Amino acid sequence: MSDATIEVIGLRKRFGPTLALDGMTFTVVPGRVTGFVGPNGAGKSTTIRVILGLDAPDEGTALVCGQPYQHLCHPLNHVGALVDAAALQPSRTARNHLLWMAHSQDMATSRVDAVIEFVGLGSAARRKAGGYSLGMRQRLGIAAAMLGDPPVLIMDEPFNGMDPEGIIWMRRLLRSFAAEGRAILVSSHLMSELQDMADHVVVVGRGRVLADASVDELVALASGNQVLVRTPTPAEAASALQRAGTVATVIDANTLSVSGLEAQRVVEILGQEHVPFSEVTAQRATLEDVYLQLTTGEAEFQVNPDGEARP
């Protein structure tokens, strides 16, 4: 398989007494942004380091485009990575930083100028990288990752230190990369950063995959078809809904929670029964909610190999 993918298969790695990776398994497919989330210490960075050949796993394999990273002849043409944007020689200019990388893979100097313009650092290219803000370093890291125009991109916490404008730019960029058919893996410890950007999410904790599903599936799972009704007479509304065969719970003096019914159906029932209400809202869980549920109660969701979650 030499498609533009990342395959992580049964990775195990122990650092002394700590089990960093405990059977980590997932696949990143081309054409979409895959979020890689989990609390600090869940094994995200270690997994990425193993994928990039920076760490050797005790067990398991990680393949990029169907090959272990070490077997790639010109790796920058296969996979671009942003792992630690701060890790650069501070007294070298951004352009020279990219230049030595390009030279190591026999790339033309013109490629350096192209990517540096692409990430919007053209005017700062000949300044020392040590004077860059963290956001500028992230852009430089993206430029380095894009040097070889690779089909696979790996970003470890790319939003760290970025200003809102930068975050929007980064999201748009990663989405456009995915639209070009690249496989994108973006790690983050904040689920909210991935909202509206990731198509697919791999949630990890304690070195294992807790959930591997599309964003829509995850959100639907966590939401559980809850509908909130605002009404001056919650007791009447509750009995009306119960007569229609649903479970309704009075939450406070003017709020009612209904589960198992579409919001539109709730409106119909309340209308038929002439119960007054001011608002009916389908409650959508955020990715954040899903994440919290997953990482606090780890066994709550089991995911089958097809990636379809079930309660």
Add this chain to the structure above:
Amino acid sequence: MSAAKTPPPPTREPRRGDFGPVLRSEWTKFRTVRGWVIGVVVVALLSVAFTFLAANGTHTGGCTFNGTPPPPGPGGGTSGGNCSLGHPYVPTGPDGEAVADSYYFVDQPLTGNGTITAQVTSLTGVTSTQSVNVATNSTTATRPGLAAWAKAGILVTPTTTQGSAYAAAMATGSHGVRLQYDYTHDTAGLPGSVSAGSPRWLRLTRTADTLTAYDSTNGTTWANIGTAHLAGLPPTVAVGLFVTSPVSFQGNSSGAPTLATATFDHVSIDSHNAPSAWRGQIIGTGSDDFYPTLGDGSYHRSDSSFVVSGSGDIAPGVIQGLLTPAAGFAVLQAVPYAAQVSYPYTLANGYYPLAPWAGFLVLCAYAVVALAVATFLVRRRDA
């Protein structure tokens, strides 16, 4: 950025990038950090400057002599050989090694076979109070003190040119009687030091190019010390009394020149020649000679009794191994090692214990070992 990403062509067998691009990449890495470039240039300049200073400070530098006539005598300038001003003259021994050959010689010619005999009744010395690098070859304040390797005795040599072959029987400051020849050979005779109450008799007998040395405490009972073969010894040689006294490092770590004075009695030459006049000669104590001396020395004769003083050394050169990275300094080759010379054989004193190529190879070996260790450590750990 093109649409519909497909990976580049399949990879070859497991391997790192090609060497050329990697080398170019490392060069780009290096040259684009100004501090690194400046640092390396400064280190290179310092190395050159250090080498230059070390070489100049240790009396070396292309002024050796092989076969052709030596520069004119003491103080006579540096027109001979390949010597130039600022490079003191270092003589070369019969085997091509650098030697010290500075002494006072009272001699006469000897043609054919013969024997020279002398009784040494006293050997005393003085040491300069100033170290060699303060006052070289000048009579300054002195204190009593006989160098351990001060030498007084009888000597046979084809010429008085520095670095020429020789054989000598001698009393020394504190190493007893010795037979030494051609700088590298040293045989012990009677132990103990010389005094009026305990004199030493010395004898050298020449038979063709063989010289046999004897010593005695009374002039009647003789013991054979050893034999020296000086190949190609001409029919006429110079024989006589010599005194020399080397730089002493006793109580002066940078070394102080010394002067020894010996009293000889019963000096006789037994040969078929008609007797010749004695003449005193200063050998290798000129301002261009590298070996530091305390005055030129002199002699006084009364019948068969002589009082001779001299300064310098007739020093052999032996090379020994030493296996530290500092071996690389051997390319300077300033001072050779000799067991017969009391000298602090340290780098600071210009002593590099290996042949130039051997020293360089040792340094290279260290570089290879360091590279191997680095390779092992890098391979072993996660990147």
